[in-house]
Amino acid sequence: MNGIKFFPKDLQIANKRIVLRVDLNVPLQDGKILDHTRILLIIPFLKELIKRKSKIILISHLGRPKGERERKLSLNPIFEYLKTKIETKIFFYTGNINEEVKAKSLSLKEGEILLLENIRFFKEETENDEKFSKQLSELGEIYINDAFSCSHRKQSSIHKITNFFKNSYGGPLLKKEIDAVNLVIKEKKTPVTCIIGGSKISTKINVISNLIKNVNNIVIVGAMANNFLAHKGYEVGKSLIEKNSEGIIKKIYAEAKRSDCKIIIPEDCKISKSFDGKPQIKENDKISNEEIILDIGPKTIELIKKIIDKSKTVLWNGPAGYFENKDFSVGTNLIAKKISENTNNNSLISILGGGDTIAALNKSELKLSFTHLSTAGGAFLEYLEGKDLPGLSVLK
Numbered sequence: 001m002n003g004i005k006f007f008p009k010d011l012q013i014a015n016k017r018i019v020l021r022v023d024l025n026v027p028l029q030d031g032k033i034l035d036h037t038r039i040l041l042i043i044p045f046l047k048e049l050i051k052r053k054s055k056i057i058l059i060s061h062l063g064r065p066k067g068e069r070e071r072k073l074s075l076n077p078i079f080e081y082l083k084t085k086i087e088t089k090i091f092f093y094t095g096n097i098n099e100e101v102k103a104k105s106l107s108l109k110e111g112e113i114l115l116l117e118n119i120r121f122f123k124e125e126t127e128n129d130e131k132f133s134k135q136l137s138e139l140g141e142i143y144i145n146d147a148f149s150c151s152h153r154k155q156s157s158i159h160k161i162t163n164f165f166k167n168s169y170g171g172p173l174l175k176k177e178i179d180a181v182n183l184v185i186k187e188k189k190t191p192v193t194c195i196i197g198g199s200k201i202s203t204k205i206n207v208i209s210n211l212i213k214n215v216n217n218i219v220i221v222g223a224m225a226n227n228f229l230a231h232k233g234y235e236v237g238k239s240l241i242e243k244n245s246e247g248i249i250k251k252i253y254a255e256a257k258r259s260d261c262k263i264i265i266p267e268d269c270k271i272s273k274s275f276d277g278k279p280q281i282k283e284n285d286k287i288s289n290e291e292i293i294l295d296i297g298p299k300t301i302e303l304i305k306k307i308i309d310k311s312k313t314v315l316w317n318g319p320a321g322y323f324e325n326k327d328f329s330v331g332t333n334l335i336a337k338k339i340s341e342n343t344n345n346n347s348l349i350s351i352l353g354g355g356d357t358i359a360a361l362n363k364s365e366l367k368l369s370f371t372h373l374s375t376a377g378g379a380f381l382e383y384l385e386g387k388d389l390p391g392l393s394v395l396k
């Protein structure tokens with residue numbers, strides 16, 4: 001996608017209020033940040049803006065609250081962490097989007113930051129509400145979207161807000177992401193394999209259907225694969241399953257047949273009776289109704305490694321198992337290791353994306369290298385499909 005206006009390096013920003021949309025949607029557990037990648041990545045640009053004496057109004061979402069305040073989805077832990085990383089005054093605003101927050105933005109001094117509480121606490125955000133977008137825009141003179149990973153969302157702080165700014169730009173992180181994905185699209189070498197994990201099939205159905213036309217293999221792992229196993233008639237016990245996914249799966253197989261794309265699903269798995277229970281390797285037809293599928297098994301890992309060896313490009317989004325527990329991170333780690341090895345010996349172009357994928361790889365503590373590691377999951381896949389992302393179109 002060309003024609004995006006990026007933040008000009010020489011723009012006069014001293015004393016100007018900049019509304020900066022970032023992605024601070026990091027994994028949290030009991031208020032503890034499990035992976036800091038997304039936060040650490042925005043810091044260099046924040047420091048640059050501070051040095052250049054602008055005033056920064058930071059906006060992000062966290063999780064998917066339904067337009068209501070949810071204590072466990074507060075950005076407070078991220079605010080606390082940011083304070084330890086940046087030497088400037090950072091204020092946290094937890095009130096409504098009204099005259100009060102506007103006054104707060106106007107009272108900022110050069111180099112100071114005002115972080116707004118989770119923007120999805122307001123239902124107007126996901127509704128892309130006109131009035132709300134305008135109110136947000138009144139917090140600054142310049143708008144920058146540095147959240148490629150959120151740019152597939154038609155939401156106020158990404159989309160409609162730009163209607164009310166004379167100057168809206170893409171930030172440096174967004175630019176880096178787009179440049180990397182563009183390079184892969186341009187230099188894509190076949191066969192192309194796309195590995196898709198994660199849990200929700202309905203949110204990825206369109207992506208999968210479209211990718212089928214452009215790639216040679218689609219490997220389904222993670223909880224998403226449970227739906228395919230159930231479709232094949234296997235007992236999947238207490239595994240995570242999405243209701244009414246039958247139709248979706250039939251559509252995927254039909255599309256794959258038309259486009260001559262192979263769909264690969266797990267051949268065996270690692271199960272347990274609970275998320276922290278004893279792991280056990282099982283054939284697909286030996287799972288009992290008490291058990292939960294939590295990782296792919298060794299046969300499947302070998303199969304995927306062979307497919308990677310035969311591929312020239314690999315795109316990967318979504319872990320292969322419940323990586324939060326070490327016992328079930330084996331599939332994800334071994335796939336990552338294989339992709340990294342083949343990238344290193346120059347036989348493979350690799351792009352990995354998604355918050356969970358990055359968290360899983362960081363947790364593994366393996367030394368890995370890929371052509372590009374994207375912070376974006378859904379946005380990355382939709383961009384690959386060739387879609388015009390709403391948050392990017394408005395920056396043109």
Ligand code: 3PG
Pocket residue numbers: 023025063064149150153355376377378
């Ligand atoms: C992500 O983690 O995928 C981005 O932060 C976007 O979040 P969303 O999928 O809830 O819109």
Ligand code: MG
Pocket residue numbers: 377378
């Ligand atoms: Mg997402």
